[in-house]
Amino acid sequence: xxxxxxxxxxxxxxxxxxxxxxxxxxxxxxxxxxxxxxxxxxxxxxxxxxxxxxxxxxxxxxxxxxxxxxxxxxxxxxxxxxxxxxxxxxxxxxxxxxxxxxxxxxxxxxxxxxxxxxxxxxxxxxxxxxxxxxxxxxxxxxxxxxxxxxxxxxxxxxxxxxxxxxxxxxxxxxxxxxxxxxxxxxxxxxxxxxxxxxxxxxxxxxxxxxxxxxxxxxxxxxxxxxxxxxxxxxxxxxxxxxxxxxxxxxxxxxxxxxxxxxxxxxxxxxxxxxxxxxxxxxxxxxxxxxxxxxxxxxxxxxxxxxxxxxxxxxxxxxxxxxxxxxxxxxxxxxxxxxxxxxxxxxxxxxxxxxxxxxxxxxxxxxxxxxxxxxxxxxxxxxxxxxxxxxxxxxxxxxxxxxxxxxxxxxxxxxxxxxxxxxxxxxxxxxxxxxxxxxxxxxxxxxxxxxxxxxxxxxxxxxxxxxxxxxxxxxxxxxxxxxxxxxxxxxxxx
Amino acid sequence: xxxxxxxxxxxxxxxxxxxxxxxxxxxxxxxxxxxxxxxxxxxxxxxxxxxxxxxxxxxxxxxxxxxxxxxxxxxxxxxxxxxxxxxxxxxxxxxxxxxx
Numbered sequence: 001x002x003x004x005x006x007x008x009x010x011x012x013x014x015x016x017x018x019x020x021x022x023x024x025x026x027x028x029x030x031x032x033x034x035x036x037x038x039x040x041x042x043x044x045x046x047x048x049x050x051x052x053x054x055x056x057x058x059x060x061x062x063x064x065x066x067x068x069x070x071x072x073x074x075x076x077x078x079x080x081x082x083x084x085x086x087x088x089x090x091x092x093x094x095x096x097x098x099x100x101x102x103x104x105x106x107x108x109x110x111x112x113x114x115x116x117x118x119x120x121x122x123x124x125x126x127x128x129x130x131x132x133x134x135x136x137x138x139x140x141x142x143x144x145x146x147x148x149x150x151x152x153x154x155x156x157x158x159x160x161x162x163x164x165x166x167x168x169x170x171x172x173x174x175x176x177x178x179x180x181x182x183x184x185x186x187x188x189x190x191x192x193x194x195x196x197x198x199x200x201x202x203x204x205x206x207x208x209x210x211x212x213x214x215x216x217x218x219x220x221x222x223x224x225x226x227x228x229x230x231x232x233x234x235x236x237x238x239x240x241x242x243x244x245x246x247x248x249x250x251x252x253x254x255x256x257x258x259x260x261x262x263x264x265x266x267x268x269x270x271x272x273x274x275x276x277x278x279x280x281x282x283x284x285x286x287x288x289x290x291x292x293x294x295x296x297x298x299x300x301x302x303x304x305x306x307x308x309x310x311x312x313x314x315x316x317x318x319x320x321x322x323x324x325x326x327x328x329x330x331x332x333x334x335x336x337x338x339x340x341x342x343x344x345x346x347x348x349x350x351x352x353x354x355x356x357x358x359x360x361x362x363x364x365x366x367x368x369x370x371x372x373x374x375x376x377x378x379x380x381x382x383x384x385x386x387x388x389x390x391x392x393x394x395x396x397x398x399x400x401x402x403x404x405x406x407x408x409x410x411x412x413x414x415x416x417x418x419x420x421x422x423x424x425x426x427x428x429x430x431x432x433x434x435x436x437x438x439x440x441x442x443x444x445x446x447x448x449x450x451x452x453x454x455x456x457x458x459x460x461x462x463x464x465x466x467x468x469x470x471x472x473x474x475x476x477x478x479x480x481x482x483x484x485x486x487x488x489x490x491x492x493x
Numbered sequence: 494x495x496x497x498x499x500x501x502x503x504x505x506x507x508x509x510x511x512x513x514x515x516x517x518x519x520x521x522x523x524x525x526x527x528x529x530x531x532x533x534x535x536x537x538x539x540x541x542x543x544x545x546x547x548x549x550x551x552x553x554x555x556x557x558x559x560x561x562x563x564x565x566x567x568x569x570x571x572x573x574x575x576x577x578x579x580x581x582x583x584x585x586x587x588x589x590x591x592x593x
Contacts, residue, residue: 099571245548308532313533316533336573344589346508353507354510357509362509366500366507366519367523370523373503373506385543386538389543424522
């Protein structure tokens, strides 16, 4: 019998509609996979009872011919989306027992379209990391391994539980969030599709904040069309988020059928010469350019002269915003509290925060506090905001002559969970290609585009101008079509 | 170069504390990170308007009206620590004494 967990969402919806199997069967099959691959540690909290009750409701809706857009599709939800009455931790010790009394807008929208929640996926502590090694609940192991190697690899981060779950068939899609690349880089590492829309398209209400001017919900799926469908269900105006865009939700799935003939695609050749990019990444990049050109697209040489300053800019702005956002964790109203007899309020704050936050989170709070301190505010924070303007302007100038921009998603394939990195800057370099678009708030996607000689997946990134998710999906689908001969299923899955 | 005493000062501001070994290693790590950040000094940004939001719109203000009825019961579920039960009972968050 066919393994129904291997279907795409679009295929599964059709078969559910035709009553070839029920949502309960589909959900049970995924639960079985999760049980069989506990070692991956993809989920922090499993919600199987809830999932089965949602699935049985979905089955009734199919029976009555009233299915919603995602009726009966089992998904994972990154553990920074607050889910009503279901523990939400942001993979942090400080929220390890937090049970939200409310539902985030994005998870609520998806569940209201009939999706079935299998559980809350693991992630880096407070979404800070590119490896999923920093989670309070333990690292996530990628379903992927290199040829002839038993080394365990990282699934990327911070949405590493989401990427591991989708690539290992432990969910059909998983919600993620992307501040500097946290959906795109894990998608690249695991042979999955990761999309983040324009800043403001998805409500941030109920998403545990990291860096508010950058945070945006995204989703990881196995195909571009599934990503388009999921995103359609996630976007939309929300009164509760003051940065939410009051615009109609674009229809995205038809982009998957559209021709790319005559489209203008920008390639920032100056970034190909950056240090530390593996030769296989360059090869993939050139292959994608050739493919798109052969399908009738016009390749335009563009420059993003300030992109090389994006990493430095990001590591001022994101930690600054994080240090401010995370000041709410003080042990007073919710979350962890560490207390001792006779201590002062300040001591309670300090003990609680020192115990509750992980090493990487504390490091970023320290950077943020430093760059916001009165003596350095102008030299660092204000300077970074000015640089952010120059980076955003680079994109504006580029989009005057091109419709999308083509970049790799990450500078290398997935690395080992045991690869020691003494200098945190080495880890930060993982996001060198994803950060520029984040700083400019632009829609972008990572699509699996190549396999290395070690049989590890690599992703290409497509960036569009603000609000143009449609063309981003169109180009991603063209690349996906061109690599349909490659197998992006990890061995043994 | 960020010294150990500067690290201690930042930690105090951030309400964090570390042991001596961690302070020393943080001094090195923050020095490395700040030197990566210092490439920003290579660019003249005079006259550039700082970008505080990528949105072209000003942030909306919502009407100041009650949208939720009394949900204090639900909110106190997460009251932390040993005093959590008492907090739920009296519907007040309990903290160490702040005035003499």
